[in-house]
Amino acid sequence: MEVGDTGSLGLRERTRRAVQTEIGDAAMRLFLERGFEATTMEQIANEVGISRRSLFRYFGTKEDIVLGHLVETGLAVRDALEARPADEGPWEALRAALESLALAPGYSPERTLKISKMLYGTPSLRAGHLEKRLRWQELLVPNIQKRLGAGSGDAPDPRARAIVACALTCLDVAGEIWTRHEGEEDLGRLFDRAVAAVRG
Amino acid sequence: MEVGDTGSLGLRERTRRAVQTEIGDAAMRLFLERGFEATTMEQIANEVGISRRSLFRYFGTKEDIVLGHLVETGLAVRDALEARPADEGPWEALRAALESLALAPGYSPERTLKISKMLYGTPSLRAGHLEKRLRWQELLVPNIQKRLGAGSGDAPDPRARAIVACALTCLDVAGEIWTRHEGEEDLGRLFDRAVAAVRG
């Protein structure tokens, strides 16, 4: 299973990644055209030229096509949080870590806006999005717990959970307003205002 | 279509309510026995003695059987919030309004605990629950907006959204900890601690 002479990964893995992104692109195109719910997995499969069954092997659920990348994004946020100085306060560190979201690869404002509108406008996607954010919570809590002074005790600190959860909630509120205002306002500033309103 | 001599509502509406609660009871029993996802709508229908199709006429989705009552609960919270003195601060008013949740009719701690465990343990239910809470948000924001001093301007105040969203998030965190601790701790106290951690 180890690499032989090929540059980075075996051909199998490379084709898999290629197909995965191709599916993602085609699906998002259809979603933005006809809407998420109006697009069937069969249509996506036909578009890419694979069987419906294989499509499900690449993306376990239809939501995963849109929301799947949020898992690795969560890991990136966690890493960014870990990279912040240990003596930084929880809110400052979280704000800085969340800032790394804007630096996503291949970031396109108008595309992001369209996707955001679909996200906020489709109930099942909205729910799935919130649930993925719950996973982020669990990823970020340990670090915040350390910053609150308590040693890495086994007991999960309710304070850390509350802070992380509310920070992500503020991000969500900021994102919703950002979307509603056609992406004209600065997301970081909206986030700061939300936090200020809560902590004021 | 108006009432004639019958006490409160017409017989149609009364039987409908009766069937609705009967379905709810039977379904929750099955859910707690075999789990939410392992219970099919057909099993529930058979249990109650109605057709699958009719079951869907009472509850549009399987989630609604568990989460449906949250809609009216949200209205109750809003009414409780409206009933608070106008000069009370947003957080105090919200806390008091949320307190009314504990006074639900037919409240049984161990049953609530079992339901909560199912809620937090079933992804689709968790997501649906979060989405219902989003509706609460929209219900509560106008009142908080008034308390923040701004007149009933048409522009939705980001501050009000942030405060309401974070208050509900704190409630969720408190609820999760309450569930994890087998319902031993006081929910109100947990909520206060979460808020204190965020606003400290």
Add this chain to the structure above:
DNA sequence: TACACGGTTGTCACTCAGTGTCAATACGGT
């Protein structure tokens, strides 16, 4: 080069949630 192994693919068949339609029926007021 030939072969064996393992992962991938397509096909078929299935379960289950949810929806539309339509005839039969039971209720409500007259």
Add this chain to the structure above:
DNA sequence: ACCGTATTGACACTGAGTGACAACCGTGTA
């Protein structure tokens, strides 16, 4: 008793998701 209407059950259908299986193709080995 009678008429209009809401409710019900039966049937058929779509679409997401899953399991099983044979054919296939990349990968390391003889």
